[in-house]
Amino acid sequence: MAVTLADVAARAGVSPATVSRVLKGNYPVAEPTRQRVLRAVEELDYVLNGPASSLAAATSDLVGILVNDIADPFFGILAGAAQSAIGTSPGAGGARTEKLAVVCNTGGSPECELTYLTLLQRQRAAAVLLVGGALEDPAHQRAMTAKLRQLADGGTRVVLCGRPAPSRDDASVTVLTFDDHGGARELTAHLLALGHRRIGCVAGPEERTVARHRLAGHRAALVDAGLTEGVERMTVRGPYDRPAGYAGACELLSREPELTAIVAANDTVALGAAAAVRDRGLRIPGDVSVAGFCDLPSAVDTVPALTTVRLPLVDAGARAGRLAVGDESAPAGPLELAAELVVRDSTAPPPGG
Amino acid sequence: MAVTLADVAARAGVSPATVSRVLKGNYPVAEPTRQRVLRAVEELDYVLNGPASSLAAATSDLVGILVNDIADPFFGILAGAAQSAIGTSPGAGGARTEKLAVVCNTGGSPECELTYLTLLQRQRAAAVLLVGGALEDPAHQRAMTAKLRQLADGGTRVVLCGRPAPSRDDASVTVLTFDDHGGARELTAHLLALGHRRIGCVAGPEERTVARHRLAGHRAALVDAGLTEGVERMTVRGPYDRPAGYAGACELLSREPELTAIVAANDTVALGAAAAVRDRGLRIPGDVSVAGFCDLPSAVDTVPALTTVRLPLVDAGARAGRLAVGDESAPAGPLELAAELVVRDSTAPPPGG
DNA sequence: CTGTTAGCGCCTTCAG
DNA sequence: CTGAAGGCGCTAACAG
Numbered sequence: 001m002a003v004t005l006a007d008v009a010a011r012a013g014v015s016p017a018t019v020s021r022v023l024k025g026n027y028p029v030a031e032p033t034r035q036r037v038l039r040a041v042e043e044l045d046y047v048l049n050g051p052a053s054s055l056a057a058a059t060s061d062l063v064g065i066l067v068n069d070i071a072d073p074f075f076g077i078l079a080g081a082a083q084s085a086i087g088t089s090p091g092a093g094g095a096r097t098e099k100l101a102v103v104c105n106t107g108g109s110p111e112c113e114l115t116y117l118t119l120l121q122r123q124r125a126a127a128v129l130l131v132g133g134a135l136e137d138p139a140h141q142r143a144m145t146a147k148l149r150q151l152a153d154g155g156t157r158v159v160l161c162g163r164p165a166p167s168r169d170d171a172s173v174t175v176l177t178f179d180d181h182g183g184a185r186e187l188t189a190h191l192l193a194l195g196h197r198r199i200g201c202v203a204g205p206e207e208r209t210v211a212r213h214r215l216a217g218h219r220a221a222l223v224d225a226g227l228t229e230g231v232e233r234m235t236v237r238g239p240y241d242r243p244a245g246y247a248g249a250c251e252l253l254s255r256e257p258e259l260t261a262i263v264a265a266n267d268t269v270a271l272g273a274a275a276a277v278r279d280r281g282l283r284i285p286g287d288v289s290v291a292g293f294c295d296l297p298s299a300v301d302t303v304p305a306l307t308t309v310r311l312p313l314v315d316a317g318a319r320a321g322r323l324a325v326g327d328e329s330a331p332a333g334p335l336e337l338a339a340e341l342v343v344r345d346s347t348a349p350p351p352g353g
Numbered sequence: 354m355a356v357t358l359a360d361v362a363a364r365a366g367v368s369p370a371t372v373s374r375v376l377k378g379n380y381p382v383a384e385p386t387r388q389r390v391l392r393a394v395e396e397l398d399y400v401l402n403g404p405a406s407s408l409a410a411a412t413s414d415l416v417g418i419l420v421n422d423i424a425d426p427f428f429g430i431l432a433g434a435a436q437s438a439i440g441t442s443p444g445a446g447g448a449r450t451e452k453l454a455v456v457c458n459t460g461g462s463p464e465c466e467l468t469y470l471t472l473l474q475r476q477r478a479a480a481v482l483l484v485g486g487a488l489e490d491p492a493h494q495r496a497m498t499a500k501l502r503q504l505a506d507g508g509t510r511v512v513l514c515g516r517p518a519p520s521r522d523d524a525s526v527t528v529l530t531f532d533d534h535g536g537a538r539e540l541t542a543h544l545l546a547l548g549h550r551r552i553g554c555v556a557g558p559e560e561r562t563v564a565r566h567r568l569a570g571h572r573a574a575l576v577d578a579g580l581t582e583g584v585e586r587m588t589v590r591g592p593y594d595r596p597a598g599y600a601g602a603c604e605l606l607s608r609e610p611e612l613t614a615i616v617a618a619n620d621t622v623a624l625g626a627a628a629a630v631r632d633r634g635l636r637i638p639g640d641v642s643v644a645g646f647c648d649l650p651s652a653v654d655t656v657p658a659l660t661t662v663r664l665p666l667v668d669a670g671a672r673a674g675r676l677a678v679g680d681e682s683a684p685a686g687p688l689e690l691a692a693e694l695v696v697r698d699s700t701a702p703p704p705g706g
Numbered sequence: 707c708t709g710t711t712a713g714c715g716c717c718t719t720c721a722g
Numbered sequence: 723c724t725g726a727a728g729g730c731g732c733t734a735a736c737a738g
Binding site for chain 1: 726729
Binding site: 005006017019020024049051053054056058 | 714715716717718
C-alpha cells in the first residue's frame with residue numbers, strides 16, 4: 001500500500017541511507033544523486049512515515065499550543081501568531097524545519113490540560129506552548145509542575161505565554177507574561193483621574209492567575225487613591241464571557257446604584273456589561289463609564305468605542321513561537337510584556353463630576 | 354532515559370505484550386494482572402511512545418482540523434465544537450479513544466493547506482477535518498483532490514465542513530455544508546420586503562466558495578424581485594475582515610449615494626461597514642440598513658443589534674467531529690445545514706419607504 | 707488468558 | 723560522498 005523509503009531508494013538506484021539524507025538535508029549529498037532521489041520521490045508520491053521517523057530519531061516535529069478557549073479571539077490571535085512564527089521558522093541551520101504547529105483547546109479544564117500534555121508527551125513533541133492564564137489550585141499546580149518537568153526532561157521545550165510558571169525557579173521552562181497588574185492599575189487610575197469614585201469591577205474567575213492579577217491591579221489603584229471602602233461589594237466574579245458581563249453589571253448596579261464606572265475582566269465581558277447598562281436606560285459614558293481589557297480588534301467597533309488596555313498579542317504569540325522552536329534564545333528570567341492604556345469613547349467624567 | 358514498555362513488563366513480572374494489552378484495553382487480561390501492570394506504570398511514570406506505537410499499529414490517534422483563520426470566531430467556534438466532540442468520543446467499542454484533536458491554521462493559504470495535509474499524512478492521521486470555504490483555483494483544486502484521495506487511500510478519514518468537495522462524486526470524503534446560498538437569498542429578500550431597492554453588497558474574496566455562494570444567493574433574491582440593474586456596480590469585494598467592511602461600505606456609498614442597505618460577507622465585515630456608515634453621518638437603520646452573516650455571539654451586542662443569518666456552527670462542528678471519529682455514520686450524500694434569518698435592529702424600511 | 711516471535715520504516719553510526 | 727547493518731519501542735499474529 002504505502003511506498004517506503006526503500007522503494008524510493010530502489011527507484012533512484014541508491015541506498016535508503018542516501019534517500020534519508022537528501023530528505024533531511026542535513027548531510028552532504030552529491031547534487032546529481034540528490035536530483036535523482038528527488039525525482040524518484042516525485043514519481044512515487046512518497047511521503048515520509050512520521051512515526052517511523054520519530055521513532056528512529058527519537059524526536060518529532062510536533063509543536064503543541066494549548067489554549068483555554070479557541071473561540072475567544074484573545075487566544076485565537078495569540079495562537080495564530082505563534083503558529084505562523086513556528087511555521088515560517090527558518091530553522092537552526094537555514095534548512096526549513098517543517099514543524100507541525102497545532103493548537104489544542106483545553107476549555108480551561110485542568111484535566112483536559114493534563115491530558116493534552118500527556119498526549120503531546122506520547123508524541124515526543126518538540127515543544128509545548130501553554131497560552132493564557134492558569135488555574136491556581138495547589139493540586140493542579142503540583143501536577144502541572146511534575147508534568148512540565150517530565151516534558152522538559154524528555155527533551156521537549158516548554159514555554160508559557162501569559163501565565164506564570166507553576167512553581168518558582170524552574171529553569172526548564174521559559175516564561176512570557178503580560179503586565180496585567182500594571183495595565184489594570186493604569187486603567188483604574190484613568191477612571192479615578194476622570195473623577196470616578198464608585199467603580200464596579202466585573203472580574204474573571206476567582207481561581208485564575210490572570211483574573212487575580214487584573215483585579216489586584218485595579219485594587220492597587222483604588223488604594224493609591226485612598227479608596228478602600230466597599231471594594232468587595234463593588235466586585236463580582238464570573239467567567240470570561242458576555243453573559244457574565246451582563247449579569248455582573250446588573251448585579252453591581254443593583255447593589256450600588258450610584259456606580260459611575262465599571263471595569264471588566266476583558267473586552268468581551270465589557271460588551272456584556274455595556275449591554276446591561278444600556279438596558280437599564282443608562283447612557284455610556286454619560287451616566288456610566290465602561291472599560292475592557294485586551295483591546296481585541298472589535299473593541300474599536302463597539303458603540304461607543306471601548307476604552308481598554310492593549311496587550312501586545314501578536315508580538316507575544318510570535319515571540320512565544322520563536323522561543324518554542326529555538327529561533328530566539330530564552331531570556332534569563334521571566335519576560336513581562338507591557339500593557340498600554342487605550343482611551344476611547346466609553347469612559348468620561350462621571351455625571352456632575 | 355525513557356522508561357519503556359519492557360521496563361514496565363519487567364517490573365510487573367509479565368511480558369511486554371501483556372502490558373500493551375492492558376494499556377490498549379481492547380483485549381482480555383486477568384484483573385489481578387491488570388492491576389499489577391497498572392501499578393508498575395504508575396510507579397515508573399511510564400508514558401507510551403506514540404511514534405513507536407503508531408509505527409507498529411500503522412495508525413495514529415491524531416485528528417487534524419484545518420481552519421482558514423483561527424483568530425476568527427467563526428472558525429474558533431466550529432473547531433472548538435469539533436474538538437470537544439472528538440475528545441469526548443466514547444469510541445467504537447465503549448473504550449475511550451484518546452484522540453489527539455488538533456487545529457491547524459492555514460491562514461487561507463492554499464500552499465499552507467497542502468503543507469498541513471502532507472504533515473498530517475506523514476503522521477498517518479486518523480482523520481482530517483477541513484473547515485470553511487475553499488479556494489476555487491483549478492490547479493489548487495486538482496492538487497487538493499489528489500491529496501485528499503491519497504489521505505483517504507492511506508486510511509485517514511476525510512471530512513469537509515462548510516466547503517464542497519473539490520471534485521464531484523468523490524465517495525471517499527464526507528461533506529457537510531451550510532446553506533449559504535439560501536441564507537443570503539432570504540436575507541436580501543427580507544430587505545426587499547422592507548422596501549429597499551438599492552442594496553449594496555460587500556462580498557468576500559472572489560475566488561472562494563463561500564463568498565461566491567452568498568453573493569449568488571443575494572443576487573438570486575434580486576433577480577426574484579426583478580432588480581437586475583446596477584448589480585455589479587453595487588458589489589465590492591474584499592477579505593473577511595473589518596477593514597474590508599469599512600472600505601467596502603465607503604466605496605459603495607460613494608458609487609451610489611442613494612444606497613439604503615448594505616449586506617456584508619459576514620458579521621465582522623458588517624461591523625466595519627456599519628462603522629463606515631456611521632462615520633459618514635448616516636444612521637443605522639434610519640438611513641441605511643446593515644446586515645451580516647453567521648450570527649456570531651457578538652452580533653447581538655453591536656449597536657444596533659445586527660440583523661444576520663444564523664449558521665448552526667456548534668451543531669455543525671460537533672457533527673463534523675463525530676463524523677471524523679466515526680461516531681456518526683456518514684450520510685449518503687452531501688449534508689446541507691439550514692441557515693436561518695435573524696432579524697434584529699440594524700435593518701428597517703428605507704427612509705421615506 | 708499469557709508469552710514468543712517477527713517485523714513496522716527509518717535513522718545513524720561505522721566502514722569504504 | 724555513499725552503502726551496510728543494527729536497533730528505536732511497540733504491536734500483532736501465533737502458539738501455548
